[in-house]
Amino acid sequence: MSGLFLLVGLTIAFAPLVNAQLTEVSTQLTDGFDYPVGKPNAEKFYKSRGFTPHGHLGEDWVRQEGSGVAFRNPVYSVGTGVVTLARDFRRAWGNAVVIRHAFLEDGRVQYVDSLYGHLDRILVSEGQRVTRGQQIGTIGTAHGLYPPHLHFEIHHNLTIGVVHTGFAGDYSNYADPTQFLDSHRVLKRSPQTVVVALSGYAMPSFAGIPARPAAVGQRFGRAISFTGQ
Numbered sequence: 001m002s003g004l005f006l007l008v009g010l011t012i013a014f015a016p017l018v019n020a021q022l023t024e025v026s027t028q029l030t031d032g033f034d035y036p037v038g039k040p041n042a043e044k045f046y047k048s049r050g051f052t053p054h055g056h057l058g059e060d061w062v063r064q065e066g067s068g069v070a071f072r073n074p075v076y077s078v079g080t081g082v083v084t085l086a087r088d089f090r091r092a093w094g095n096a097v098v099i100r101h102a103f104l105e106d107g108r109v110q111y112v113d114s115l116y117g118h119l120d121r122i123l124v125s126e127g128q129r130v131t132r133g134q135q136i137g138t139i140g141t142a143h144g145l146y147p148p149h150l151h152f153e154i155h156h157n158l159t160i161g162v163v164h165t166g167f168a169g170d171y172s173n174y175a176d177p178t179q180f181l182d183s184h185r186v187l188k189r190s191p192q193t194v195v196v197a198l199s200g201y202a203m204p205s206f207a208g209i210p211a212r213p214a215a216v217g218q219r220f221g222r223a224i225s226f227t228g229q
Contacts, residue, residue: 022127026193030079030103030132032186036116036152037061039076039133048149051176054169058115058153059177071120071148072138077130078114078181079103082196086126089162089204094142095119096162098201099130102194103187109194112175113158117151118142127198154180161201 034040048067049060063069077099085098097116102109120140124130139150157173167173 022198024195024197025082025127026195027082027129028080028193029190030101031189033079033181033184034133036076036078037150057169057174058151061150067147067149070139074135075116075137075139075150077134077136079132083124083126083128084198085161086122086124093117093162094140095122097122097136098161100196104190111158113155115153118146152177159200163202163204
């Protein structure tokens with residue numbers, strides 16, 4: 001047992017994601033991308049904070065009437081794909097979902113990940129196929145850490161997941177979400193399917209309550225200590 005405790009004690013910044021049930025899932029190519037709130041065109045929402053390379057690596061979306069009105073509003077998958085992460089990451093993320101999308105561009109299959117952070121409720125599970133515009137959760141506060149809003153990212157680098165550390169905050173790894181969505185609203189339809197991996201992310205590791213795969217409908221309405229106390 002002492003060896004086991006030593007091994008746990010030596011765990012450092014990241015640990016690999018392991019899904020005991022599934023390692024890869026097939027998905028259809030998405031035929032376009034819509035906005036993650038107020039579908040399909042972000043109706044009644046606006047960006048309170050935009051994308052900045054090497055800074056804020058996503059967008060924050062709130063209701064036009066005020067951020068508080070956004071609480072528990074629906075969050076939608078921007079495109080057809082597979083849920084690769086759906087967990088409560090505590091700390092700054094709270095409940096978060098990552099979806100992998102495949103699409104045709106210039107005659108080739110391309111991939112991006114979309115990330116949805118600070119959710120109040122997760123309505124999907126890892127390995128689940130989702131369609132464009134399908135509700136995947138609701139807007140939250142990261143357990144009371146922030147005013148209600150959706151933090152939304154698009155990743156070109158498919159190993160980022162929820163860990164920004166170690167990746168350059170530039171356009172080789174991230175896309176400006178609005179620019180990406182607007183330039184990919186309508187894509188060529190294809191009956192082709194592809195297989196996407198459910199592993200390969202660097203996962204955060206910290207003392208206290210570990211991140212666990214989310215049960216569908218999981219919700220946390222109270223702030224939780226970062227130390228697990």
